[in-house]
């Protein structure tokens with residue numbers, strides 16, 4: 001889907017995604033001390049606003065201007081004075097991310113459910129790693145390819161789904177160590193089986 005299609009999807013009366021953070025982002029980022037975070041392809045900002053509520057200084061980007069505007073509205077409503085620590089930009093995940101306010105890089109970069117075919121996915125991952133400081137954490141969560149046959153929901157196009165091994169392969173040659181790469185089950189309300197997500201944690205060196 002291109003930015004226009006995402007704009008159309010985010011133009012409905014109701015939010016597309018939940019207002020609560022993704023369970024794996026919450027688990028992994030919740031274990032880290034707050035610092036500077038970048039959420040790439042952040043959509044309506046469910047993870048970004050949650051991070052800001054926990055004291056992170058957050059920058060989020062998405063190529064959908066409508067999604068970004070929604071995230072700004074949510075942030076204004078939920079963060080109050082803390083909204084100062086939240087910035088949302090229209091931006092392409094395949095290009096360099098904006099730097100934090102005080103320059104340098106990010107302690108945490110989140111890439112959650114960015115659905116891109118292999119070559120573009122690799123470029124987006126490389127840009128995400130570029131944005132992290134040495135020692136910084138890159139959290140990747142995406143629909144696994146195995147979700148197509150063994151899970152539920154999510155995109156039905158295998159080209160934009162990535163199993164843990166594929167994400168690790170995409171990270172090959174980037175300045176990172178692989179901390180973990182797992183296939184995780186995510187409970188889906190009213191479904192008879194869980195969704196299968198790829199959850200990979202990288203540390204920049």
Ligand SMILES: C[S@@+](CC[C@H](N)C(=O)[O-])C[C@H]1O[C@@H](n2cnc3c(N)ncnc32)[C@H](O)[C@@H]1O
Nearest residue numbers: 006017041042043062063064091092093112113
């Ligand atoms: C499935 S949504 C996930 C949103 C958010 N990360 C979350 O977990 O709620 C995918 C998002 O990726 C964004 N997106 C897709 N391709 C992009 C690109 N090349 N650059 C920036 N954003 C992109 C879409 O606009 C959409 O908001």
